[in-house]
Amino acid sequence: MxxxxxxxxxxxxxxxxxxxxxxxxxxxxxxxxxxxxxxxxxNNPLKDFRDVRIIKTYLLSLNAEEQAQLSPFGIMFPNDPKPLFDYTAYTTSIVDYNLCEGIKNWLDGEGRGITYYSKYDDYERIVRVIKSSLISMLLRKSKNLKLVDFYETVNDKIMMALVEILYRSAAIKNLNICFDNLESKEGKMLVEALHRNITPEYLRINDNQLGINEGRTNYVKFDFTEPWLSVTYNKNEEYHGIYLNSLYATGSLPTSIDGGIPKCKKIEITCESHDQGWSSYPQDQGTYNNSWTWGEISIIPNQNNDLRGHLIENESTTRYNVYTNKHAVKDWQTHNFVFLSDHPLVQSLQPGDIVGLYIRSCYPGWCNYIKRAEIKFYYTV
Known part of the structure; x- marks a missing residue:
């Protein structure tokens, strides 16, 4: 045969x-x-790591250093014989939420007194430490990672392990991480690694403002599906009013990364807004004639980079219109505007500059509604 x-x-x-x-x-x-x-x-065991048997097998694969992280907590490791196969080498996806669920199931069943009913802070800390050790092991041993999803803020050690993988491998296609310090050494190395390895088809980096002193209202996403890099700032918050001259959303390029100084190639603005929905000019309704609600964009002067207020003093005198609402139409409208490399706004934008989207309205009764905005920068290094 x-x-x-x-x-x-x-x-x-x-x-x-x-x-x-x-x-x-x-x-x-x-x-x-x-x-x-x-x-x-x-390669994706039971799709989610929640099975206790999988966690036991993974714990058997920890090296001495990874086991040492768990020693202070009195965790008893499985004493099963060494697996016939190196199962962890086949893992292609790491989703830390599901990993946490599996760890909790293992602790509740075999944690030797460590259960959900233990002191909550201690229990959650032990779960995080075990998860950190298992992720370090999987990053070290997995040969063909395709998806990495860290919903909790990752530590510097895990970040450096991820950077090493990105430098040596082009397998990762989906990367979703929560890392709130892209200005750190590890953050800059991550951006540089992603710039050199532009194979990810989907990438999110959550909770980061690249040094902007504005809290964390906006959401940041990097995208590598274009010939150049891009960074996107989203804001999803409904707001409206009359006599408006309010800063709604902001975004900025990083000041630098290890590969060099980023050069802006174009800026794309997308938002959803609408007019107040009525007027005394029926001939203009549904058109852009005599519409008094609109949006503008400008570079915010450096002396005004404290964005907690609405920036009245020393505002930029050069603004560019990005959308106008249809006259007296109350339905949400999606507006999209692109500033290309030859536009004065793009040409004057320097690394570290902050771009702001202002929503405008004037005259009594002319109310501007907005619920979402996206500022997307395309750049090269």
Whole structure:
């Protein structure tokens, strides 16, 4: 009997990657089938890490340094024999929320007195420490990571491990992390690594304002699907009023990264807004004629970079219109405007400058409504 090539077996078994019972039965047929099926079963184990058996197997893969992080908490490691396969090497996705759920299940069942009913702060700290050790191990051993999703702020050590992977591998396609210090050494190295390895198809970096003193109202997303890098600032908050000259949303390029000084190529503004929905000029309704609600954009002078107020003194005298609402239309309208590289706004923008979107209205009764805005910078290094 002619043996089926491994490439053919892998192609066949991949069609059953969601059918765990079928794959497990096939795994017992012979060694060749077993070697082809184990990587499929463990590339995204049970889809979410919540199974206690998976956590036990992962704990067996910790090295001495990763185990040492857990020693102060009196955690008893599994004493099972070493696995036949290096299962962790096949992992292609790390979702730390699901990892936390699995750790809690393991603690509640085998944590030797450490349960949810322990002191809450201690329990949550132990979960975080175990999670940190397991993530460090997975980043160290996984050979083909495709998805990394950290919903909690990651520490510098994990960030550096992720940077090393990005430098040496082009496999990661989806990266979603919460890291609130892109101005740090680790943050700059992350941006530089992502600039050199532009393969991610989807990337979010949450809770970061790149040094802007404005709190964290806006949401930041980096995108690498274009020929150049881009950074996006989103704000989702409904606001309205008359006689408006209010700063609604802001965004800025980083001052620098290890690769050099970022050069802005274009700015794209998208927002949703509408007029107050009535007027005494029926001939203009539904048109842009005599509409007195609109939006403007400008570079905010450096002396006004405390953005907690509405910036009345020393405001920029040069503003550019980005949208006008339709006269007396109360339905939400999506506006999109792009400033290309030859526009004075783009040409004058320097690294570290802050761009602000102002919402405007004038005359009694002319009320400007806005609920969402996005400022997107495209740049090269």
């Amino acid at each position: 002619i043996a089926i090539p491994n490439e053919c077996l892998s192609e066949i078994f991949n069609n059953f990657q969601d059918c765990y019972k079928i794959l497990f039965s096939c795994l017992l047929v012979n060694r060749q089938w077993c070697r082809n099926i184990v990587p499929i079963l463990w």
